[in-house]
Amino acid sequence: xxxxxxxxxxxxxxxxxxxxxxxxxRRGFHATTTAExxxxxxxxxxxxxxxxxxxxxxxxxxVEEERADTAAYFAALDESxxxxxxxxxxxxxxxxFAADKTYARLALEIAAEATRNPAINTQMAAGDAQTxxxxxxxxxxxxxxxxxxxxxxxxxxxxxxxxLIDGVFSRLAMxxxxxxxxxxxxxxxxxxxxxxxxxxR
Amino acid sequence: xxxxxxxxxxxxxxxxxxxxxxxxxRRGFHATTTAExxxxxxxxxxxxxxxxxxxxxxxxxxVEEERADTAAYFAALDESxxxxxxxxxxxxxxxxFAADKTYARLALEIAAEATRNPAINTQMAAGDAQTxxxxxxxxxxxxxxxxxxxxxxxxxxxxxxxxLIDGVFSRLAMxxxxxxxxxxxxxxxxxxxxxxxxxxR
Amino acid sequence: xxxxxxxxxxxxxxxxxxxxxxxxxRRGFHATTTAExxxxxxxxxxxxxxxxxxxxxxxxxxVEEERADTAAYFAALDESxxxxxxxxxxxxxxxxFAADKTYARLALEIAAEATRNPAINTQMAAGDAQTxxxxxxxxxxxxxxxxxxxxxxxxxxxxxxxxLIDGVFSRLAMxxxxxxxxxxxxxxxxxxxxxxxxxxR
Amino acid sequence: xxxxxxxxxxxxxxxxxxxxxxxxxRRGFHATTTAExxxxxxxxxxxxxxxxxxxxxxxxxxVEEERADTAAYFAALDESxxxxxxxxxxxxxxxxFAADKTYARLALEIAAEATRNPAINTQMAAGDAQTxxxxxxxxxxxxxxxxxxxxxxxxxxxxxxxxLIDGVFSRLAMxxxxxxxxxxxxxxxxxxxxxxxxxxR
DNA sequence: GATGAATGAGCCTTCATTCAT
DNA sequence: GATGAATGAAGGCTCATTCAT
Numbered sequence: 001x002x003x004x005x006x007x008x009x010x011x012x013x014x015x016x017x018x019x020x021x022x023x024x025x026r027r028g029f030h031a032t033t034t035a036e037x038x039x040x041x042x043x044x045x046x047x048x049x050x051x052x053x054x055x056x057x058x059x060x061x062x063v064e065e066e067r068a069d070t071a072a073y074f075a076a077l078d079e080s081x082x083x084x085x086x087x088x089x090x091x092x093x094x095x096x097f098a099a100d101k102t103y104a105r106l107a108l109e110i111a112a113e114a115t116r117n118p119a120i121n122t123q124m125a126a127g128d129a130q131t132x133x134x135x136x137x138x139x140x141x142x143x144x145x146x147x148x149x150x151x152x153x154x155x156x157x158x159x160x161x162x163x164l165i166d167g168v169f170s171r172l173a174m175x176x177x178x179x180x181x182x183x184x185x186x187x188x189x190x191x192x193x194x195x196x197x198x199x200x201r
Numbered sequence: 202x203x204x205x206x207x208x209x210x211x212x213x214x215x216x217x218x219x220x221x222x223x224x225x226x227r228r229g230f231h232a233t234t235t236a237e238x239x240x241x242x243x244x245x246x247x248x249x250x251x252x253x254x255x256x257x258x259x260x261x262x263x264v265e266e267e268r269a270d271t272a273a274y275f276a277a278l279d280e281s282x283x284x285x286x287x288x289x290x291x292x293x294x295x296x297x298f299a300a301d302k303t304y305a306r307l308a309l310e311i312a313a314e315a316t317r318n319p320a321i322n323t324q325m326a327a328g329d330a331q332t333x334x335x336x337x338x339x340x341x342x343x344x345x346x347x348x349x350x351x352x353x354x355x356x357x358x359x360x361x362x363x364x365l366i367d368g369v370f371s372r373l374a375m376x377x378x379x380x381x382x383x384x385x386x387x388x389x390x391x392x393x394x395x396x397x398x399x400x401x402r
Numbered sequence: 403x404x405x406x407x408x409x410x411x412x413x414x415x416x417x418x419x420x421x422x423x424x425x426x427x428r429r430g431f432h433a434t435t436t437a438e439x440x441x442x443x444x445x446x447x448x449x450x451x452x453x454x455x456x457x458x459x460x461x462x463x464x465v466e467e468e469r470a471d472t473a474a475y476f477a478a479l480d481e482s483x484x485x486x487x488x489x490x491x492x493x494x495x496x497x498x499f500a501a502d503k504t505y506a507r508l509a510l511e512i513a514a515e516a517t518r519n520p521a522i523n524t525q526m527a528a529g530d531a532q533t534x535x536x537x538x539x540x541x542x543x544x545x546x547x548x549x550x551x552x553x554x555x556x557x558x559x560x561x562x563x564x565x566l567i568d569g570v571f572s573r574l575a576m577x578x579x580x581x582x583x584x585x586x587x588x589x590x591x592x593x594x595x596x597x598x599x600x601x602x603r
Numbered sequence: 604x605x606x607x608x609x610x611x612x613x614x615x616x617x618x619x620x621x622x623x624x625x626x627x628x629r630r631g632f633h634a635t636t637t638a639e640x641x642x643x644x645x646x647x648x649x650x651x652x653x654x655x656x657x658x659x660x661x662x663x664x665x666v667e668e669e670r671a672d673t674a675a676y677f678a679a680l681d682e683s684x685x686x687x688x689x690x691x692x693x694x695x696x697x698x699x700f701a702a703d704k705t706y707a708r709l710a711l712e713i714a715a716e717a718t719r720n721p722a723i724n725t726q727m728a729a730g731d732a733q734t735x736x737x738x739x740x741x742x743x744x745x746x747x748x749x750x751x752x753x754x755x756x757x758x759x760x761x762x763x764x765x766x767l768i769d770g771v772f773s774r775l776a777m778x779x780x781x782x783x784x785x786x787x788x789x790x791x792x793x794x795x796x797x798x799x800x801x802x803x804r
Numbered sequence: 805g806a807t808g809a810a811t812g813a814g815c816c817t818t819c820a821t822t823c824a825t
Numbered sequence: 826g827a828t829g830a831a832t833g834a835a836g837g838c839t840c841a842t843t844c845a846t
Contacts, residue, residue: 055817109317171363175326193395248806558786561781567770636820637820653826658821
């Protein structure tokens with residue numbers, strides 16, 4: 001008699017998510033067939049649909065994982081440390097992810113899919129809002145410490161920081177010469193100057 | 202005997218491009234069927250394919266038009282005027298377009314499509330490179346005039362300005378609270394601070 | 403320039419309905435694939451779905467045609483003739499149809515399908531109600547003429563006559579020895595005795 | 604060491620048959636998945652297929668049970684009693700079953716399935732033939748007693764009585780206003796008049 | 805130039821059944 | 826006996842594009 005093993009279940013789901021992620025990054029979400037995902041995951045279609053209700057559900061799981069990871073990143077921050085530095089470190093971390101071709105392409109694919117899949121859009125919008133809130137929190141702290149221009153609205157400033165991050169992934173798609181490794185310091189620079197306390201408008 | 206009338210031809214193509222643009226903005230590129238475009242354009246499929254070889258060719262024409270418009274915008278600039286101001290005005294113009302829901306959604310759809318359609322990607326990359334070159338030219342002039350931090354690399358700085366623009370459209374998709382009207386001054390601010398001469402790193 | 407030709411359209415639909423009817427009678431509704439219908443109709447799937455939105459829509463069209471035919475049959479009756487005889491003639495007509503193997507099997511298939519397809523069920527129920535109403539009308543006339551037991555409720559009596567008709571098709575499915583040709587007079591007899599004026603309960 | 608316990612085995616089969624019957628009545632035979640039957644029976648698919656070789660085998664068992672029950676009904680009749688009355692009582696019993704929504708829908712589902720499943724068709728045809736034979740036997744006895752028109756062929760008359768019964772279930776599917784409770788006396792009436800000794804054709 | 809009927813390859817998903825544990 | 830994960834064939838339908846008129 002075998003009981004349902006949630007760990008095994010989760011492992012299978014992970015396996016599928018990874019296989020799907022590779023396929024999506026390689027060929028795009030729409031161009032990827034479930035058959036391809038099955039092949040990549042070494043699994044029959046019947047079995048794949050045992051773990052996910054639909055192709056879309058796989059993306060949703062990927063998005064959710066990403067959201068959770070980002071949330072965990074911010075939750076782990078030491079609130080007593082240098083908050084501006086913490087924000088800039090986050091940007092470095094983003095650039096490190098962006099340097100991974102597969103990750104970058106997958107991020108783009110998912111964003112594109114969110115354009116037309118309302119479920120994914122809603123989910124991504126939620127994660128996005130959460131990230132903006134986390135950044136705004138850092139900004140508020142940094143303002144209190146005098147590290148950041150107190151004349152800025154934290155939420156609005158966070159929006160523009162996230163816009164820059166989105167822009168990075170767009171650059172990766174449009175400009176073959178855009179090298180994340182080389183550009184990481186520039187992202188710090190752009191954000192630093194934007195936030196700098198004592199700036200005159 | 203009637204000769205081929207290139208103007209009439211061009212008018213029909215425009216009619217199709219507009220119909221397709223509306224459909225793409227409304228339902229997305231992939232979800233839009235050629236039948237829908239035909240209906241919106243008041244035209245039979247046989248006829249539509251008389252003017253465009255493929256659905257993709259319609260997008261390519263739209264992208265090309267956009268590219269030409271942007272190129273014309275920069276070509277029309279008075280080189281002897283305030284170049285930094287010219288750049289910031291360009292950003293305002295972008296935000297004005299972004300305020301148009303249909304335009305914004307269409308831009309997003311096309312960017313998403315470029316993700317997987319190599320022809321469109323190549324074409325957009327070319328337009329993108331051109332825009333960066335135009336911005337870099339402005340920056341170089343503004344640097345010569347001492348308006349912009351001469352320590353920046355013009356091409357690299359242009360990249361980040363374009364990244365911000367891309368980010369704006371991403372914001373429109375992800376954040377329902379992002380209001381182009383209200384955010385236009387912020388875009389000026391972010392770019393101004395980034396470029397400001399005399400900034401210390 | 404070709405205009406939509408409604409006759410040609412209707413002819414195609416008929417062609418498909420006949421092909422589908424043959425397939426359904428031969429293999430059953432569920433076992434029949436759209437590919438089989440296409441093959442039987444000499445047509446590509448794309449084209450078939452140009453004329454019918456779904457496999458189910460084909461059955462609906464068949465049912466509708468049947469309903470219209472039956473309605474036309476009753477509408478064409480001479481109201482001044484012998485109404486009881488008209489009813490019994492109708493029963494003979496039904497038995498003549500039942501003698502056609504393909505028709506009989508198709509009728510059964512459709513009835514079975516109505517069991518689980520609500521759209522078809524509704525439609526068949528409507529046709530059924532109409533037929534019962536038509537029969538009840540005949541009965542009322544025949545009662546006025548003293549040909550039919552006036553103690554019967556016309557609608558209720560009509561129900562039982564229709565039940566017998568349904569029962570005939572059931573017999574054809576269950577009893578290989580049930581020969582419509584031979585049984586036609588029996589149907590007249592059962593109904594005649596049931597309706598006979600002057601019967602004592 | 605545990606021996607195979609046939610009673611336990613039989614109980615499990617019954618449990619499955621009942622669960623399946625409920626599902627079939629609720630959603631139809633084809634629409635019911637084995638997974639649903641498993642859920643209703645509180646059982647894993649592996650286990651279910653341990654007791655029945657196939658989904659079809661479950662229906663076959665249900666049909667067989669029904670056949671046996673009907674056979675038992677006739678076997679239990681007192682041959683010395685009023686045979687016409689016995690027949691009419693049987694009809695009342697049928698109507699009582701028909702009044703049970705679940706039973707009625709299940710009967711219909713199974714009849715529909717018999718349309719396309721040869722194994723079930725054969726089996727139902729056998730039960731049907733048996734019932735007709737039982738009714739014919741009653742009729743022969745009733746003829747001998749002068750209760751039934753001796754001019755009728757017993758087998759043929761039985762066929763038409765069974766046709767009426769089938770028709771009742773058809774009515775239940777097609778006519779929401781058909782109330783078994785109310786119609787039971789009518790079935791008696793139709794059959795009585797049909798069989799009545801001394802009838803003139 | 806214009807029409808709309810015709811094509812056909814391809815995809816997501818279902819589900820009865822089997823099998824390893 | 827019991828579990829539930831795994832299988833894989835099959836099917837309805839879509840839609841960009843072509844072609845006869």
